[in-house]
Amino acid sequence: MKAVMFERFGETPKIATLPDPTPDARGVVIEVGATGVCRSDWHGWMGHDPDITLPHVPGHELAGRVAAVGPEVRRWKVGDRVTVPFVGGCGTCPECHAGHQQVCHNQFQPGFTHWGSFAELVATGEADLNLVALPETMPFETAASLGCRFATAFRAVVDQGRVGAGEWVAVHGCGGVGLSALMIARALGANTIAIDTSDEKLALSQSCGASATVNVTTVTDVVEAVRDITGGGAHVSLDALGHPTTFFNSVSCLRKRGRHVQVGLLLADQATPPAPMAKVIGDELEILGSHGMQAHRYGAMLTMIQSGALSPEKLIGNRITLEASIDALTNMDSFAGLGATVITEF
Incomplete structure (x- = not known):
């Protein structure tokens, strides 16, 4: 071969x-x-x-x-x-x-x-x-495209993040998994914020369901930008890139009792990033990992795709x-x- x-x-x-x-x-x-x-x-x-x-x-x-x-x-x-x-x-x-x-x-x-x-x-x-x-x-x-990015995003949003209709979901990084997460969260009835450094990716994110966008190169403080848009912070935030900065921002932009889901890999010298643990404790935040999705959960995702929801x-x-x-x-x-x-x- x-x-x-x-x-x-x-x-x-x-x-x-x-x-x-x-x-x-x-x-x-x-x-x-x-x-x-x-x-x-x-x-x-x-x-x-x-x-x-x-x-x-x-x-x-x-x-x-x-x-x-x-x-x-x-x-x-x-x-x-x-x-x-x-x-x-x-x-x-x-x-x-x-x-x-x-x-x-x-x-x-x-x-x-x-x-x-x-x-x-x-x-x-x-x-x-x-x-x-x-x-x-x-x-x-x-x-x-389902096997890693889309399926991983589906489990991160649906099973780990437990996203509900009307909640605010922030997605840090608009690559394949981030765009997937935006689309899935929007299909569940959530309000979504796309966060990236690229205007092109942010424009694409709007076609995938982003309610609002934040270009990190043009705002003074990403966390404050998210808090302003959401009226106090995201209910769920995902680091879809995998970087110490996006991880920190994702946890920091949550409202009280919010849920952070780590989707992007943090490896090598970035494997142990600083975390705002005082906020995690004081606001009773959840920090969750998401590692792919089981074969037996694909049915729910495929049903939504076949219905046109995704x-x-x-x-x-x-x-x-x-x-x-x-x-x-x-x-x-x-x-x-x-x-x-x-x-x-x-």
């Missing part, structure tokens, strides 16, 4: 011809129809993820057709259209038994613990637990070739792109 591979962290990946994967007893091989290029992939390429073993094939936002099936798989057959959460559960640990596969003790992640989807084929395990059937009408490029296809920016993904990956830290970049040609 053709794939993108890197042999050293931070070194430019190359197109390589690699052996086709084979499924394990309870796994499948998926022929990749589309796969997203995500900031998490950039973190992996930079060496910020301890689970990656070199050489490595990145990519974790994927959709396609089942190409091969292990002998113990019961729910899937060759040709089925599927996607998969970026965190797969083992099915046997206490968290999996409780339905929390996104924090499985023995989790696997294509593109991190295993070779990923910047390739024509990708293997994934425990298929009966972790695969999600796709509607026939959903293009692979749309489905690929339109993830609006969040797709560039559609690129596998060869072009190398440049897209290595330049991801510049935050130049609008929306989600998706590989659609292999």
